[in-house]
Amino acid sequence: MIMIGVRFVVPDLSRFDSHGGYLVGLIICLGIIIVQVVGSSLWLRFFGQGPLEKLWRIVTWGRRSGAGTSHHRE
Numbered sequence: 266m267i268m269i270g271v272r273f274v275v276p277d278l279s280r281f282d283s284h285g286g287y288l289v290g291l292i293i294c295l296g297i298i299i300v301q302v303v304g305s306s307l308w309l310r311f312f313g314q315g316p317l318e319k320l321w322r323i324v325t326w327g328r329r330s331g332a333g334t335s336h337h338r339e
Contacts, residue, residue, distance in 0.1 A: 308315065314322075 305315075312319075
């Protein structure tokens with residue numbers, strides 16, 4: 266899908282010759298990294314942990330509990 270989008274924007278970059286294919290790959294990789302950094306920053310601003318970490322804790326402990334809750338009463 267990304268290659269099709271690049272082909273419409275800059276047709277010369279989508280050719281897999283000795284230079285164009287590598288340049289497209291670099292542009293795609295940089296775009297993915299930027300999206301991941303921005304997305305994870307926004308996610309962690311609103312939630313204390315990532316979605317897979319939350320799922321892992323639910324599977325491991327068998328229940329949905331807050332990270333800071335205590336298991337004993339005082």
